[in-house]
Amino acid sequence: MQGTSRRHFVRVASGATAGMATWLALGKAPALAQKRELTFLSWNHFVPASDDELRRQAEAFGKQAGVTVRVDTIAHLQLPSKRAAEAQAQSGHDMILTGGADPFLFEKQHAEVGDLIDELGKKFGGWYPFAREGSHTASGWKAVPWFWVSFPATYNMTHFRQAGLEPPKTWDELLRHGKILKKQGNPVGIAISHCADANSTFWSVLWCYGGKVLEADGRTVAIKSDQTERVIEWYKELYRDAMEPEVLSWDDASNNRCILAGKCSWIHNPISPYAAALAKSMPIADEINHHSSPAGPAGTHSAPPINGIGIWKFSKHVPLAKDFIRFLFQKENYDAWIAASNAFNHPPLKHLADHPIWAKNPKLAMLPKEAEYAHERGWPAKPNAAVQLVQVNYVLPDMVAKAVNGMPTKRAMDWGQEQVRLAVQGKLKEAGA
Amino acid sequence: MAVSQRALEATGLPRLGRLARVREWWEQEHVFGYSLIVPALALLVGLVAYPFGMAIYFSLSDYWVGSPGEFVGLQNFRDIVGNEMFQQTVYNSFVFSIIAVVFKTVLGVWLAMLLFRDFRFKRLIRGAVLLPWVIPTALSVLAWGWMFDSLYSVVNWTAIHLGLINPPGPNWLGMTSYAMTAVIAVNVWRGLPFFAIIVLAGLVSIPREYYEAAEVDGAGSWGRFRNVTLPLLKPVLAVVILFSTIFTFSDFNIVQVLTRGGPVNTTHLFATLAYQIGLTGGNLGQGAAVSLFLFPMLAAIVFIQLRYIRRE
Numbered sequence: 001m002q003g004t005s006r007r008h009f010v011r012v013a014s015g016a017t018a019g020m021a022t023w024l025a026l027g028k029a030p031a032l033a034q035k036r037e038l039t040f041l042s043w044n045h046f047v048p049a050s051d052d053e054l055r056r057q058a059e060a061f062g063k064q065a066g067v068t069v070r071v072d073t074i075a076h077l078q079l080p081s082k083r084a085a086e087a088q089a090q091s092g093h094d095m096i097l098t099g100g101a102d103p104f105l106f107e108k109q110h111a112e113v114g115d116l117i118d119e120l121g122k123k124f125g126g127w128y129p130f131a132r133e134g135s136h137t138a139s140g141w142k143a144v145p146w147f148w149v150s151f152p153a154t155y156n157m158t159h160f161r162q163a164g165l166e167p168p169k170t171w172d173e174l175l176r177h178g179k180i181l182k183k184q185g186n187p188v189g190i191a192i193s194h195c196a197d198a199n200s201t202f203w204s205v206l207w208c209y210g211g212k213v214l215e216a217d218g219r220t221v222a223i224k225s226d227q228t229e230r231v232i233e234w235y236k237e238l239y240r241d242a243m244e245p246e247v248l249s250w251d252d253a254s255n256n257r258c259i260l261a262g263k264c265s266w267i268h269n270p271i272s273p274y275a276a277a278l279a280k281s282m283p284i285a286d287e288i289n290h291h292s293s294p295a296g297p298a299g300t301h302s303a304p305p306i307n308g309i310g311i312w313k314f315s316k317h318v319p320l321a322k323d324f325i326r327f328l329f330q331k332e333n334y335d336a337w338i339a340a341s342n343a344f345n346h347p348p349l350k351h352l353a354d355h356p357i358w359a360k361n362p363k364l365a366m367l368p369k370e371a372e373y374a375h376e377r378g379w380p381a382k383p384n385a386a387v388q389l390v391q392v393n394y395v396l397p398d399m400v401a402k403a404v405n406g407m408p409t410k411r412a413m414d415w416g417q418e419q420v421r422l423a424v425q426g427k428l429k430e431a432g433a
Numbered sequence: 434m435a436v437s438q439r440a441l442e443a444t445g446l447p448r449l450g451r452l453a454r455v456r457e458w459w460e461q462e463h464v465f466g467y468s469l470i471v472p473a474l475a476l477l478v479g480l481v482a483y484p485f486g487m488a489i490y491f492s493l494s495d496y497w498v499g500s501p502g503e504f505v506g507l508q509n510f511r512d513i514v515g516n517e518m519f520q521q522t523v524y525n526s527f528v529f530s531i532i533a534v535v536f537k538t539v540l541g542v543w544l545a546m547l548l549f550r551d552f553r554f555k556r557l558i559r560g561a562v563l564l565p566w567v568i569p570t571a572l573s574v575l576a577w578g579w580m581f582d583s584l585y586s587v588v589n590w591t592a593i594h595l596g597l598i599n600p601p602g603p604n605w606l607g608m609t610s611y612a613m614t615a616v617i618a619v620n621v622w623r624g625l626p627f628f629a630i631i632v633l634a635g636l637v638s639i640p641r642e643y644y645e646a647a648e649v650d651g652a653g654s655w656g657r658f659r660n661v662t663l664p665l666l667k668p669v670l671a672v673v674i675l676f677s678t679i680f681t682f683s684d685f686n687i688v689q690v691l692t693r694g695g696p697v698n699t700t701h702l703f704a705t706l707a708y709q710i711g712l713t714g715g716n717l718g719q720g721a722a723v724s725l726f727l728f729p730m731l732a733a734i735v736f737i738q739l740r741y742i743r744r745e
Contacts, residue, residue: 083498084715087498088498105499105500107499108499194693194696195693244601246604248695248696249581249583249604249606249607249608249696250583250607251578254582254584257582257584258584385497388715389710389716391714392710392713392714393518394694394695398697401695405697419516419518422516
């Protein structure tokens with residue numbers, strides 16, 4: 001019989017296993033598959049055309065530099081675990097999208113990019129203040145701020161006109177307007193739940209009333225204050241008289257739906273509802289407009305999401321990665337990328353913010369100015385590990401949720417204070433200071 | 434054809450080369466046998482033992498993502514036990530698991546009895562019942578998310594139109610008890626087929642003669658269920674409940690997609706809290722400690738139930 005004998009099978013199988021084992025042990029592909037390759041891990045952009053343009057530029061850079069550039073994109077919620085895995089394995093991509101506390105959490109893992117920061121800053125009229133707050137650690141610049149996402153007020157002009165109201169300039173005014181608008185059937189929509197928007201808005205309101213979570217040293221808990229008490233009281237009144245209980249269950253898309261459904265009169269959010277309404281030719285696009293994030297007794301402050309590019313220290317192509325970032329920041333490339341993103345990507349460099357895309361649409365014209373009063377979460381502290389925990393544990397919206405559900409303001413604040421204390425108590429990165 | 438070394442020696446021919454000797458060593462039963470087990474052992478060590486060991490190591494260190502930590506003993510455990518958020522999570526996990534498993538058991542047995550009957554399209558319907566179990570949880574839970582949506586809830590819409598509740602209806606994912614009800618309902622919906630199908634297999638294996646004998650003795654349908662079906666199903670039920678308890682305690686997807694632990698951490702389970710603290714928050718040490726809390730509890734449940742099954 002001409003079948004495979006046991007002996008033959010064992011011989012072939014052990015040969016194949018040994019071959020695979022050698023390949024795995026050497027940690028690289030067989031010679032024929034090798035080619036110099038630069039890799040970048042980013043998220044799936046909310047405007048997919050932005051990623052298409054990024055890939056086009058990556059290919060152009062690859063041709064120019066004689067390498068292959070691979071841009072991998074994954075869902076933004078998967079990015080933290082992927083980042084942790086790459087740091088742990090000390091292998092993966094050469095560059096990775098950063099946000100929030102990443103440059104601080106991965107301070108020892110990221111390459112220093114100060115030279116690039118200086119060069120780009122000189123070329124484009126300087127970086128906005130938040131760039132330094134979010135990427136400059138005790139051991140230097142650990143990410144190149146790449147873009148930020150404006151977080152203005154989005155409102156329904158028809159609802160405001162019906163109520164005879166002008167868009168609010170301050171949070172107090174929003175509260176007064178909101179009471180009237182709710183009676184009209186058009187409540188305000190600010191999430192008080194486990195979602196990113198709930199965090200973003202709370203930071204803005206807290207700063208505008210002069211409050212803070214941590215002192216500038218990054219370890220002294222400062223949330224228990226008269227200012228925070230005022231903020232919680234403001235939220236309680238807003239919740240009771242200007243919003244509906246739905247805000248306690250919201251995710252990041254709920255406020256978009258609320259304004260697009262013609263129900264909500266005012267939300268605090270990136271410009272995505274307007275962009276979606278335009279893209280789908282929804283009639284409500286004509287009724288939607290934006291205005292600057294409101295002010296408070298301590299001025300105007302906002303907490304837009306800010307993203308950067310970090311280069312892993314373990315990368316074998318650090319200089320090449322810097323060249324690639326330099327290439328992305330060439331004016332014609334950056335401009336094309338803003339246009340592809342439909343004005344969603346805002347530059348962290350002053351002269352790049354002159355792009356005509358914002359000025360030509362009066363509904364977007366005020367957006368680039370928001371950069372001047374934008375801060376990283378945690379400000380006046382750096383966005384260190386404790387700030388990260390406060391963020392991901394939704395301590396701030398939960399403190400408010402407890403209060404609006406009936407817990408006395410002072411007790412809710414005590415709870416928040418305790419949670420922040422617990423977040424600080426763990427090992428803090430030296431850079432947190 | 435190869436000839437073995439011993440056969441060669443017996444004929445007095447010259448000894449074979451090194452390769453043949455290696456081959457002979459390899460073919461001895463204790464060598465060959467063990468080498469067949471090696472792949473399975475490597476998988477177990479690599480995918481179960483190693484991660485478990487790493488989790489224990491992380492939980493005893495102040496390990497943060499991106500920076501190796503030092504040994505801190507039981508500090509992480511002390512920290513989380515003292516944290517109100519964790520205490521809430523322990524409470525949630527028990528409420529969630531106990532209620533969900535009870536519902537799944539009762540409804541699962543009931544559904545299995547229904548499916549056991551003869552009716553038209555039996556096979557088709559038995560297959561369809563498995564759907565919730567087959568569809569990827571992340572996808573089906575997104576659909577549930579829509580059903581519980583604050584603005585477009587089809588649950589509320591239906592109930593309002595049937596005159597069962599007053600508009601606007603409950604804020605499903607925003608109020609503590611409703612949110613817990615919602616995640617339990619989705620868990621029961623998803624876990625029910627697993628129960629029903631395995632119990633159904635148990636039912637099929639019960640000999641008809643017992644029922645006939647019970648009928649002769651004058652047992653009604655409840656009597657037959659209580660005195661024939663239930664005792665004979667016990668071993669199967671014990672195993673399903675054991676598995677289901679483990680799956681339910683360690684559930685992640687449903688809560689992560691529906692509520693992310695909200696409102697105010699009242700639906701957080703061990704897995705979602707561990708993910709939040711360890712991976713998104715970067716505090717791997719504490720995250721590992723949270724998830725390890727699951728281990729002694731599950732171990733105790735497994736121990737008790739396995740002992741019970743063996744005694745049966």
